[in-house]
Amino acid sequence: MKVCVVGCGAIGSLFAAHLAKLEDVEVWAFDVDQDHIDAINANGLRLSGESDVHSYPKATSNPSDIPACEFGIVATKSLHTRAAIESTASVFKDAAVCTVQNGVGNEEIIAEYVPRVIRGTTFPAGHVVEPGHVEQDTGGKTWLGPFEPKPATMAEIELLAERLTESGIETLAMEDSRGAQWTKLIFNAATNPIGALTGLPHGVACDQPAVRKVISGLVAEGVAVADAMGITLDSDPDKLVDHAREVAYHHKASMLQDALARRPTEVAALNGGIVKFGEQTGVPTPLNQAIWALIEGLEHSWTRDD
Amino acid sequence: MKPIKSVCVVGAGAIGSLFAGHLGSQVSARVLVRRQEHEDRLNREGLKVSGKSDLQTPIQASMDPEQLGDVELIIIATKATAVEVAAQRLSGYFPDATVMTVQNGLGCEDVVAQYGDWPIISAITFMSGVRHSDVHVEYELDTETWLGPWAGRGASKEMTQQVAELIKRSGLKAKAFDDVRPAQWSKLVFNSVVNSIGAATNLPHIKDFAKREKAADLGQLVFDMMDEGKRVAAAQGIELYEDPWEMNVKAVSHGQTGDDDYAHVFSMLDDVRSKRLTEVDWLTGAIVREANKLGIPAPIHEALYGLIKGIEHSWQQEDEGRRT
Numbered sequence: 001m002k003v004c005v006v007g008c009g010a011i012g013s014l015f016a017a018h019l020a021k022l023e024d025v026e027v028w029a030f031d032v033d034q035d036h037i038d039a040i041n042a043n044g045l046r047l048s049g050e051s052d053v054h055s056y057p058k059a060t061s062n063p064s065d066i067p068a069c070e071f072g073i074v075a076t077k078s079l080h081t082r083a084a085i086e087s088t089a090s091v092f093k094d095a096a097v098c099t100v101q102n103g104v105g106n107e108e109i110i111a112e113y114v115p116r117v118i119r120g121t122t123f124p125a126g127h128v129v130e131p132g133h134v135e136q137d138t139g140g141k142t143w144l145g146p147f148e149p150k151p152a153t154m155a156e157i158e159l160l161a162e163r164l165t166e167s168g169i170e171t172l173a174m175e176d177s178r179g180a181q182w183t184k185l186i187f188n189a190a191t192n193p194i195g196a197l198t199g200l201p202h203g204v205a206c207d208q209p210a211v212r213k214v215i216s217g218l219v220a221e222g223v224a225v226a227d228a229m230g231i232t233l234d235s236d237p238d239k240l241v242d243h244a245r246e247v248a249y250h251h252k253a254s255m256l257q258d259a260l261a262r263r264p265t266e267v268a269a270l271n272g273g274i275v276k277f278g279e280q281t282g283v284p285t286p287l288n289q290a291i292w293a294l295i296e297g298l299e300h301s302w303t304r305d306d
Numbered sequence: 307m308k309p310i311k312s313v314c315v316v317g318a319g320a321i322g323s324l325f326a327g328h329l330g331s332q333v334s335a336r337v338l339v340r341r342q343e344h345e346d347r348l349n350r351e352g353l354k355v356s357g358k359s360d361l362q363t364p365i366q367a368s369m370d371p372e373q374l375g376d377v378e379l380i381i382i383a384t385k386a387t388a389v390e391v392a393a394q395r396l397s398g399y400f401p402d403a404t405v406m407t408v409q410n411g412l413g414c415e416d417v418v419a420q421y422g423d424w425p426i427i428s429a430i431t432f433m434s435g436v437r438h439s440d441v442h443v444e445y446e447l448d449t450e451t452w453l454g455p456w457a458g459r460g461a462s463k464e465m466t467q468q469v470a471e472l473i474k475r476s477g478l479k480a481k482a483f484d485d486v487r488p489a490q491w492s493k494l495v496f497n498s499v500v501n502s503i504g505a506a507t508n509l510p511h512i513k514d515f516a517k518r519e520k521a522a523d524l525g526q527l528v529f530d531m532m533d534e535g536k537r538v539a540a541a542q543g544i545e546l547y548e549d550p551w552e553m554n555v556k557a558v559s560h561g562q563t564g565d566d567d568y569a570h571v572f573s574m575l576d577d578v579r580s581k582r583l584t585e586v587d588w589l590t591g592a593i594v595r596e597a598n599k600l601g602i603p604a605p606i607h608e609a610l611y612g613l614i615k616g617i618e619h620s621w622q623q624e625d626e627g628r629r630t
Binding site: 194197198199200201204205208210211212213214217268272275279286287289290291292293294296297298300301304305306 | 503506507508509510514521522523524526527530531567571605606608609610611612613615616617619620623
């Protein structure tokens with residue numbers, strides 16, 4: 001079985017490193033970061049923290065090196081989905097391609113380039129320590145299900161879930177994985193931009209009543225949109241916010257890290273996604289729209305001198 | 307009604323210095339200061355006004371209100387965040403004075419009223435200046451100050467009129483209203499929106515504030531939030547003097563050069579950049595409070611209020627981080 005991981009940052013590396021442990025799986029890691037690619041090819045890919053893995057996926061920044069694969073796992077930032085899948089589409093002519101990215105809207109883009117798509121959501125998080133070395137910060141499950149307009153077969157989804165679980169990434173195959181995706185989406189859209197705009201770690205933000213109220217307002221809009229779409233959430237995102245306060249009090253949201261480094265954020269796939277699906281279902285989402293505009297404003301401020 | 311012979315300014319920043327420097331040409335101008343050096347320099351050198359005016363005004367300054375004698379008019383020109391401390395210092399003094407407040411936002415009159423029985427004039431000012439030193443202020447924008455009897459324990463219309471005439475005679479621009487709330491609320495709605503959005507995004511008043519083509523355009527947020535503020539004003543029975551959205555469009559379209567490089571840096575953005583407490587409680591927070599009192603929703607104001615409070619709290623975090 002051949003699998004190509006598209007986008008080999010922190011999350012992509014977790015998938016590539018684990019899968020490459022399996023003897024009968026050939027793993028290709030595609031990324032545009034040549035230093036990371038060279039390091040993997042020279043010394044293998046190493047995971048530390050929550051995982052302790054050292055394995056040897058094949059890495060490249062040139063899509064024409066990669067043979068035809070049965071599966072793809074797209075793990076780029078949602079900003080780069082189109083460019084990444086466009087350049088690797090030839091690898092996936094007869095493949096089931098899974099997204100494990102943040103937000104919503106990635107499946108729709110991937111479906112323009114490949115025959116079958118898997119809607120995936122993953123909870124583990126990590127960060128790149130140095131080329132060839134990723135630290136896994138948190139564990140958690142991964143959920144896979146068909147993307148209905150262009151679905152992979154359940155047999156394919158179950159096979160991928162089985163192999164991922166076997167490699168150490170606990171994965172569930174589901175007929176409908178939207179509940180997991182939207183639970184994470186709503187949580188991320190309500191917490192990530194708040195961190196980016198205020199500079200506050202998650203727990204500290206939760207302890208400010210005026211800030212916590214904004215988070216709850218954002219959650220409520222997301223839940224209303226999910227309800228209107230007929231999605232049953234896995235759990236109450238507002239309770240997840242409290243849970244994260246307990247277990248990740250000092251965690252700086254990834255979007256805050258993006259803001260500190262002045263990198264473009266994933267706001268369009270998070271709050272922007274909730275706004276777009278809200279429009280489709282006739283559910284008003286004024287707070288998510290406000291936050292989307294504020295983050296885009298903040299990104300614009302980085303292009304100015306003052 | 308007693309004629310105004312002496313005025314005491316509290317808070318000699320740019321606006322306070324402009325009032326003292328001009329009014330001193332007509333009446334005895336006094337300034338209540340907080341620093342010995344400030345007191346000494348003002349007493350020795352007076353106040354120089356350059357720019358749109360050219361004045362050199364003698365000033366009587368002191369850190370002790372008792373030393374300033376009786377005055378007929380007190381002008382509190384501190385930032386909203388410092389009004390309470392200013393009013394505390396005045397408490398028990400100047401029994402015959404009328405107090406005029408010239409802060410951004412809403413609620414400063416209520417604070418002052420807790421510390422004395424002075425009749426109060428509500429004022430808002432559109433003039434601006436640059437404070438070059440303790441003894442030199444430059445008069446920049448020569449726009450009007452609007453004043454009216456406070457809706458609570460207000461000064462008389464005659465007194466308000468007299469203050470407006472005095473300000474005009476001294477070379478500044480002023481206009482007296484029977485009810486200044488329509489003007490105050492126009493400015494409040496405008497400032498609550500653009501200041502908080504500017505502070506949250508780190509953007510000065512650039513053209514994007516009036517651009518509303520897509521859902522995520524900043525101008526759309528400005529528009530929606532102003533709409534919320536306008537509904538709160540309407541629910542109070544206040545008919546706005548000027549439409550805040552039109553004020554916004556005007557402000558971004560006829561800048562000095564029409565160039566975004568010279569966009570106005572909002573005071574709240576300036577505060578955030580300098581990590582100073584902002585006036586958000588008197589602006590965005592004031593609209594949230596009024597909306598809650600009236601039982602009408604203001605979710606976008608609540609969100610921006612929460613974000614700015616969060617930003618202010620983050621500086622405390624940094625301090626704690628440095629200590630540990």
